[in-house]
Amino acid sequence: MPSILDSAGLRSTAFICLGLVFCQSAGAGEPEISGYASHLRRSVYLDGAGQQRYTIEDRMRHYKVPGVSVAIVEGCKLTEVRGFGHATPGGRPVGPDTLFQAGSVSKVVAAAGALRLVEDGLLLLDEDSSLHLDGWVPPRTEAFDHAQVTLRHLLTHSAGLTVAGFKGYPIGAELPTVTQILDGMPPANTGRVQIEAKPGTRWRYSGGGFMVVQAMMEKVSGKSFQNLMREQILLPVGMMHSAYGPLNDGPAAQTAAQGTLADGSPIPGGWLQYPEFAAAGLWSTPGDLSRFAIELVHSIRGEEGALLKRDSAREMMRRQIGDWGLGLEVSPDGQPRKFSHTGAPIGYRTLWLMFPDTCQGATIMTNADEGMALAYEVARGIADQYRWPDPMTSDRVAYVETTPDDSNLFIGTYQLRDFPSERFQVEARPGGGLTWSRLGRGHKELVASSRDQLLSPDSGMRLVALERADGTRIVETLDLRFPGGSNIARRVDP
Missing domain, CATH: 3.40.710.10 (DD-peptidase/beta-lactamase superfamily)
Known part of the structure; x- marks a missing residue:
């Protein structure tokens, strides 16, 4: 395979770090980072709680993400390329050249x-x-x-x-x-x-x-x-x-x-x-x-x-x-x-x-x-x-109190219709409430925004009950709605 560092034959219009506002890894003694890195917001916020802002470091810890690299385009110019965190466990920092x-x-x-x-x-x-x-x-x-x-x-x-x-x-x-x-x-x-x-x-x-x-x-x-x-x-x-x-x-x-x-x-x-x-x-x-x-x-x-x-x-x-x-x-x-x-x-x-x-x-x-x-x-x-044309507005949602009996009707394993190899679980959380996870990993909190809809406050993903089993009212089919699309998921419990 040819070396991916071989730059022979590049167009004269290729951007280089010298033309950027920032082109480095975040760390002590470096220029103050752009405002976005201290003003992150989730896709939804709960009514009454207000819309919170977060730093990128806070959310990296929350999601267990060691490293992030960001490039921003403004007016067809690459205005910022910046790394946060580490490319290797506790070691090499993420920089503009770090590969993902x-x-x-x-x-x-x-x-x-x-x-x-x-x-x-x-x-x-x-x-x-x-x-x-x-x-x-x-x-x-x-x-x-x-x-x-x-x-x-x-x-x-x-x-x-x-x-x-x-x-x-x-x-x-x-x-x-x-x-x-x-x-x-x-x-x-x-x-x-x-x-x-x-x-x-x-x-x-x-x-x-x-x-x-x-x-x-x-x-x-x-x-x-x-x-x-x-x-x-x-x-x-x-x-x-x-x-x-x-x-x-x-x-x-x-x-x-x-x-x-x-x-x-x-x-x-x-x-x-x-x-x-x-x-x-x-x-x-x-x-x-x-x-x-x-x-x-x-x-x-x-x-x-x-x-x-x-x-x-x-x-x-x-x-x-x-x-x-x-x-x-x-x-x-x-x-x-x-x-x-x-x-x-x-x-x-x-x-x-x-x-x-x-x-x-x-x-x-x-x-x-x-x-x-x-x-x-x-x-x-x-x-x-x-000020992007799409402000990517965070939705305000109301939290609905549900009984354990209501929540338990969602518990199970589901398979995506258009991605048959993809399955996820809705499970009871110790101490109450529900979580969802893929392949049993990365359990994320779910809250009820109605008796037929669960919501992930982190990702904004919604699980909407479409079909329930006759007699038991157990959820059989979900409409899985997420930023950028949706998919149907059907219960496939073992």
């Missing part, structure tokens, strides 16, 4: 790479993807025997394909090839990628679909995905610290933040490996990902020398199905224009967002499973300081 796993934000960068190949005439958005897959065709039932999956379907998560996400592999483990990942064959640790819904009819998030995109890109370019993306996207944008692929033991590994599990313990070996490059394999920094976001805005505006042609960029941002463009999420009609994505590989969380009309945005990366709620709290502080 970007997780599913990898898909946005990969989508831009695919659109570069469309512009070069090597791919078409609306042709049958099997033409570029060396004979590999997604398995399907007879009902979808003649269904064609296109690049547009794949980039908008509307191909009807399975495998929502990936589990990662320990350092030193044998890694599967792209074909093994698609076929679900050892050493791949996920199932085969197959069609389970008619392409183009509904949104179903599929990391497996982006592995099909990766296979197509390698086939038509004749290059490895890592080298192709380095040439087509990373170097032209000036993402000098970023690369797809495992870090191995090179110099870049010495700058990487080590991941942290929900209970606060470090990942053995520091991190997991994701050979599913297009879907989840990017290592990056907030500064690099914000440079990429700025370049997309330049492309939307049709500026000379931009990464993508104007028509390609505008098609990327157009709502295609639900609130999704080509590889990224876009704001619903009637709201300020925004494009965004999140990343959640094991041990890391990333929030990446941009308002193209004002060219304002931020990238927030953390090295902890519990980092997403913190990332949104940081974003709300930035929204207040920089």
Whole structure:
């Protein structure tokens, strides 16, 4: 794999630390940090309690997040890149060059790479993807025997394909090839990628679909995905610290933040490996990902020398199905224009967002499973300081007293409809009340905002009862509502 520190061939427009307001790690004797870092706010606050403000250090302790890195874009300029906390347990501080796993934000960068190949005439958005897959065709039932999956379907998560996400592999483990990942064959640790819904009819998030995109890109370019993306996207944008692929033991590994599990313990070996490059394999920094976001805005505006042609960029941002463009999420009609994505590989969380009309945005990366709620709290502080088009208002909610009998009706294990591998538990808390957790880790408080709705004060996630079992009134189906979307969850108690 090419060194991710190789900066040869960077565009002259690449930003460097000297041009930033801040480009360092927070610590004693350094300039006073921006106001957002002492004015974080949660997504909701309880009626009567008032809206509290927090420091980033307070919330890092609350969520057991060792390190955070923040990049802020104002007027298409990278105005601040700053680290907080530690990249390694009690050791190396987070700085502007600290690498984090970007997780599913990898898909946005990969989508831009695919659109570069469309512009070069090597791919078409609306042709049958099997033409570029060396004979590999997604398995399907007879009902979808003649269904064609296109690049547009794949980039908008509307191909009807399975495998929502990936589990990662320990350092030193044998890694599967792209074909093994698609076929679900050892050493791949996920199932085969197959069609389970008619392409183009509904949104179903599929990391497996982006592995099909990766296979197509390698086939038509004749290059490895890592080298192709380095040439087509990373170097032209000036993402000098970023690369797809495992870090191995090179110099870049010495700058990487080590991941942290929900209970606060470090990942053995520091991190997991994701050979599913297009879907989840990017290592990056907030500064690099914000440079990429700025370049997309330049492309939307049709500026000379931009990464993508104007028509390609505008098609990327157009709502295609639900609130999704080509590889990224876009704001619903009637709201300020925004494009965004999140990343959640094991041990890391990333929030990446941009308002193209004002060219304002931020990238927030953390090295902890519990980092997403913190990332949104940081974003709300930035929204207040920089007056973003969307103020990311915190909701005021009323707390409703419930009896233990009411609360117990929610207790159980639930599975997400659109992410079948994802399960969570609602459990009784010692001393009263309820908590929710993923895989039994990171128990978070739930309060009742009505007799049919539970609320997480930290994340703002709502669990709304949709169906109850006849006779017992036990909750069978929930509408799980969270910042940026919702999903149906069904009870799957053992």
